Amino acid sequence: MVTGGAGFIGSHLCARLLEQGHDVLCVDNFGTGTRANIAALFDHPGFELLRHDVTMPPILLKNSLRALKSTFLGVLRPLPQS
Numbered sequence: 001m002v003t004g005g006a007g008f009i010g011s012h013l014c015a016r017l018l019e020q021g022h023d024v025l026c027v028d029n030f031g032t033g034t035r036a037n038i039a040a041l042f043d044h045p046g047f048e049l050l051r052h053d054v055t056m057p058p059i060l061l062k063n064s065l066r067a068l069k070s071t072f073l074g075v076l077r078p079l080p081q082s
C-alpha cells in the first residue's frame with residue numbers, strides 16, 4: 001500500500017514496486033496528487049487505486065481486518081485440533 005501514491009514521489013514509488021513484481025494499492029485523496037501522475041499504471045494488473053483520505057476513519061483497515069479474520073478462521077477451523 002502506497003499512501004499518497006498519486007503524488008510526485010508516491011507515483012514513482014508505485015511504478016517501481018510494480019516493476020519489482022509487487023501488487024500495489026495506491027491510496028490517495030487527490031488533495032495535491034493527480035490521476036495523470038498514475039495514468040500509466042491503470043492498465044497494470046497489479047495496480048489498484050483507492051480514493052481515500054488516510055486521516056479519516058479507517059474504512060479500508062476495517063474491511064481488511066474483516067477479510068483477514070475470514071481468511072484466518074476459514075483456514076483454521078477445518079484443521080484438526082492437535
Ligand SMILES: NC(=O)c1ccc[n+]([C@@H]2O[C@H](COP(=O)([O-])OP(=O)(O)OC[C@H]3O[C@@H](n4cnc5c(N)ncnc54)[C@H](O)[C@@H]3O)[C@@H](O)[C@H]2O)c1
Pocket residue numbers: 003004005006007008009010027028029030031032033034052053054055
Ligand atoms: N517535476 C518535479 O520535479 C516535481 C513535481 C512535483 C513535485 N516536486 C517536488 O516533490 C516534492 C513533493 O512531492 P511529494 O510526492 O512529497 O508531494 P505530493 O503532493 O506530490 O504527494 C503527496 C500525495 O499525498 C496525497 N495526500 C496528502 N494527504 C493525504 C491524505 N490525508 N490522504 C490521502 N492522500 C493524501 C496527495 O494527494 C498527493 O498525491 C516537493 O519538494 C516538490 O517541490 C517536484
